[in-house]
Amino acid sequence: xxxxxxxxxxxxxxxxxxxxxxxxxxxxxxxxxxxxxxxxxxxxxxxxxxxxxxxxxxxxxxxxxxxxxxxxxxxxxxxxxxxxxxxxxxxxxxxxxxxxxxxxxxxxxxxxxxxxxxxxxxxxxxxxxxxxxxxxxxxxxxxxxxxxxxxxxxxxxxxxxxxxxxxxxxxxxxxxxxxxxxxxxxxxxxxxxxxxxxxxxxxxxxxxxxxxxxxxxxxxxxxxxxxxxxxxxxxxxxxxxxxxxxxxxxxxxxxxxxxxxxxxxxxxxxxxxxxxxxxxxxxxxxxxxxxx
Ligand SMILES: [Zn+2]
Numbered sequence: 432x433x434x435x436x437x438x439x440x441x442x443x444x445x446x447x448x449x450x451x452x453x454x455x456x457x458x459x460x461x462x463x464x465x466x467x468x469x470x471x472x473x474x475x476x477x478x479x480x481x482x483x484x485x486x487x488x489x490x491x492x493x494x495x496x497x498x499x500x501x502x503x504x505x506x507x508x509x510x511x512x513x514x515x516x517x518x519x520x521x522x523x524x525x526x527x528x529x530x531x532x533x534x535x536x537x538x539x540x541x542x543x544x545x546x547x548x549x550x551x552x553x554x555x556x557x558x559x560x561x562x563x564x565x566x567x568x569x570x571x572x573x574x575x576x577x578x579x580x581x582x583x584x585x586x587x588x589x590x591x592x593x594x595x596x597x598x599x600x601x602x603x604x605x606x607x608x609x610x611x612x613x614x615x616x617x618x619x620x621x622x623x624x625x626x627x628x629x630x631x632x633x634x635x636x637x638x639x640x641x642x643x644x645x646x647x648x649x650x651x652x653x654x655x656x657x658x659x660x661x662x663x664x665x666x667x668x669x670x671x672x673x674x675x676x677x678x679x680x681x682x683x684x685x686x687x688x689x690x691x692x693x694x695x696x697x698x699x700x701x702x703x704x705x706x707x708x709x710x711x712x713x714x715x716x717x718x719x720x721x722x723x
Contacts, residue, residue: 516715546627550634570634594640598631653688
């Protein structure tokens with residue numbers, strides 16, 4: 432995207448100056464083993480959560496109404512791109528609801544089904560790892576694409592590490608519950624995806640680091656070579672920066688320059704060519720600023 436570059440830098444600088452931590456709405460809270468959320472940057476996170484008007488704070492009333500006994504359950508998520516969506520033109524179409532589909536869309540309106548889904552083909556990619564255990568795993572398709580992308584980045588002199596990959600339902604339960612216990616649910620929803628709502632559980636998404644760690648999972652990571660390179664090149668390997676700058680009212684999460692999502696080369700290249708930066712818009716889905 433040619434246009435957003437300069438505003439992005441300025442806006443990031445403004446936010447940093449204001450002390451507003453974009454981690455407040457992180458979809459990517461890393462698991463406790465590597466970087467405990469409670470020690471990540473507590474003052475910034477808790478201060479900004481109340482000031483940043485997180486998208487998820489918009490709908491407590493609707494949330495209560497939806498769970499009242501006797502109300503009809505929400506309709507099943509759309510299973511295919513809408514006929515008029517930009518993605519409808521691609522020769523090969525994929526499911527938007529099957530967790531094993533590269534076009535699966537998970538957001539605050541679209542939980543995984545089943546909620547405790549586990550990818551059948553988890554593998555550890557042959558790339559630089561900053562984590563171990565389940566976090567070092569991806570589904571096999573994403574792992575292969577990551578290997579190609581990391582090698583290409585290295586060829587350009589850019590160090591990229593896998594900072595957080597697969598995260599099981601059980602791990603997400605523990606992470607989310609620890610936030611609820613320490614801060615209450617409203618604030619927990621701004622800091623961690625609810626179990627069953629995280630892209631990390633699908634094996635299609637991961638967070639990158641640069642081996643240094645100073646800006647890991649922080650707004651300033653956007654200025655680091657790994658993020659700059661990924662923003663410019665990830666689509667060539669089938670990835671999108673899933674939570675782009677200033678689209679939190681659509682994606683439900685503030686900018687995460689480190690969180691990449693595999694959707695396939697054809698779709699990622701098509702999105703880049705058309706200047707579309709969210710999966711919601713590309714597949715013709717409703718915006719998902721908060722939980723229903
Ligand atoms: Zn992430």
